[in-house]
Amino acid sequence: MSEVSADTVTLDLLKEAWEEVRTSPLGVINTPMIPWCQTTLPLQTICNIHIKLENLQRTGSFKIRGVANQFAKRPKGGHFVTMSAGNYGKSFAYASKHYGSKGKVVMPETAPLSRSVLIQSFGVEVERVPTSCLMNVVNRCVQEDSMTFLHSYDDLDLIAGHASLGMEVLEVMPDPDVVVVCCGGGGLLAGVAAAIKLSGCDKTRIYGVEPTGG
Template sequence: MEELTADTITLEVLQEARETVTRSPLGVINTPMIPWCQTTLPLPQPCNVYLKLENMQKTGSFKLRGVANQFSRRPKAGHFVTMSAGNYGKSFAYASKHYGTKGKVVMPDTAPISRSLLIQTFGIEVERVPTSRVLNVVDRCVQEDNMTFMHSYNDPDLIAGHASLGFEILEVVPDPDVVVVCCGGGGLLAGVAASLKLSGCEKTRIYGVEPDGACTMYRSFIEKKPVGMDSKSIASGLAPPFAGALPYALCRKYVAEIVLVTEEEIKSAVSTLYNTGLVVEPSGCAAFAALVNGKIPDVTGKKVVVILSGGNIGKDELANFPD
């Protein structure tokens, strides 16, 4: 297999993927981007902030963008396997049902059980295992059951699909000073960063945000190579076992810094957003948590875009957050 580097992700590749995502029969939508001043949220620092509402995307998260591009480039038959804590699995299952393909999601047993049950409603098999065994089970499915692995973040087609979000940002704010993006395996961060920088936003500072208990990309930046760890966080979608090699390469090239937020900051962000009418899951509000807790430097007077990346959170989960 050809080795993939950051240079293989070109503006032409990303623009082609955007057209694919826009035309996809899966119904990906151009989600709203609203000024902070149109909400009742308190603004901790005087800056011009926009919220990109991917929590309103079909299937409830940005993941459908990458999935739409992935499935457009895969055979419309076969048996696919993936790994996911929930959001990618939901979009994968939705696409599998649409195209009539068979699929299986290997899920860490730390993910909410409600996510597993939801994925199964699409006719997709779910196998819950300890996080440390997720990759082993995927390998077993590939080798013993002849399934094709569809990666949930370390995949060029997926990353190119996610880049469509970056192009949408530029339609509303052509020259953002700062863009803040959550980071799990790094697929969304890599795609958004590449689309912005390759579109000519040379001065835009892009920040990735991870939970401090699941900081694989942060550690990868320090060690200068993609690394893994025993990731644990209430933001299960941001807690993969390792950073993706291709996302890492793109983030090193285009991202200014990876910043960390605590579990309490994430919980508080979920509650704050919910109390102003925005339903955002823990994984989806990491970027917001970073901004309101002063983790993003030099934003005073700047145009700042914050991505709320997902809203898949059940009533049972919301009950665990403070008012």
């Protein structure tokens, strides 16, 4: 796993990753951006809002962007392990099948069984464990089975791949006032923020948002 620090993230690095993502054999999609008036989003303030439709992305989420760059930077046919409750695992499994790599996804036992079945359909092993045991199982796979751990959000290659979304936003809106990014582990937020700020949009405000509630 590549160590992530502010000093290692440069615009050249992000542009290189963007090219990897754009030309990836995984078929990453430059998803459309649509004006909010084409949706049912209720707004009281007059403003120019665009929505990036990553739900139309390959494997159903933005995760394939980071995965495309991760796999491009690693030897083909490797033996990889990760931990995921679903979306990253789907992209990881999809890439593993394409590149002929062996893979294993360690999933929390609370994740829907349908996600495990889908991941397994790509030929990737799934091990379901209590959430508190996820990292212990990953470490066991690395130490005992010589697998390489691909982190689902805290990885420089992954973050650089996710930055491709920010680059695509700037192609449509070169100097946005505000960018709002969903945030779980923070990999997408880090990549998009880096892409926008390093591209010279100093005045753009960037917000990470996540759901609340139990």
